Amino acid sequence: MITVSTSKRESYHHGDLRAALIEAGLKLIEERGADDVGLREAARAVGVSATAIYRHFPDKGAFLQALAQAGLERLAAAQIAASDAAGGGAAGFNATGRAYVRFALANPGLFRLIFSTAKGDPLDWDNAPDDAMRLLRDNAVRLVAKERGAEEAKLFALHSWALVHGLAVLMLDGMVAVDDALIDRVIDVRKVEC
Template identity: 35%
Template sequence: MSRKDYHKGNVREGLIEAAERVLHDEGLVALSLRRVAREVGVAPSAVYNHFKNREALLAAVAADGYRQIAELELAAYSGQSKSAAVVRGVARDYLHFAAANPNLYRLMFSHDVVGYRSDPELGQAGDRSFGISVDWWYGSGSYDPGQTALEYPYAMSVWAILHGLALQMIDGLVTMDLSKRESVDKLADTVMDIFLEGASLGLVDK
């Protein structure tokens, strides 16, 4: 082994970045531990010095995704009054994130792959993103991670419909151009109209 075969820099960070790149460009199927190691120029076994196993590496990537969503929520929610316009704005931003990072978005919610509750960092990042929404709907400081989501029905409902919509969109169930801002906006607006005004409006017997 020659001296230059060794890496000094921040390998852990490099692994995450490489994983994010492969995930974005080629999807979860291509995201093997060995592939990521190859990408960074390191032996497969070296990965285990930084992550417990493949799942832990994926969890780190997913946690990064939750942090991005939390940022997006903070920007849209913080200091805003409880108006429908704010909800509409968050919906747009949320869908834009999913449209720009479909594979990352899918991974974040593949709880059978990444074990949401088993990785503390991941669970924490997820809770935080939900908590931001709860605090807006129910008042700052309302969120308690120990409580069940049922305690926050508005925040839970918003997230449910946004998540379902995002999946429908990135899985191609809605025919549209994911790269067009206007298409994504229109989708968000159409569904949020119904959600905010109430689906009863579409019924005969209300």
């Protein structure tokens, strides 16, 4: 059995240090900002030597990228859950957008990390690599493609994504006061107009 715990261990080897480090890193991200996550601190939280991390990640960037990947999976899960809860379709798509913004507000550091480091990959829409992105694209296509064609669907998806992403980031950065009702209204404006 693999014990992923932050308590002291008795054996020289940890068991699953990589998972434990990611767990600790995620906790650190939500406590402090994502910028203040340090390798040494994460190692300390797990109760392991600072340089042990290098047996599992080539450098700090790779560690943060792993955290971002874990965060992206959580974001995707939140969107899927929201879409399902709304019963799919157009209502589900709008719920997806709201979930996107709410996830950002609930996990500021993690959300920023997901989109912070240039992870390359200018997202090929036709072969979306990530669950969250695939969900977005598929929903957009399903909603729009039949009436207006695939090209319009892409544009609609990008438009929707940019809207919710921008709203999330602006609220996260304190440029726009966080207001749950406002989120609904901004997103709904788009819906009404389409």
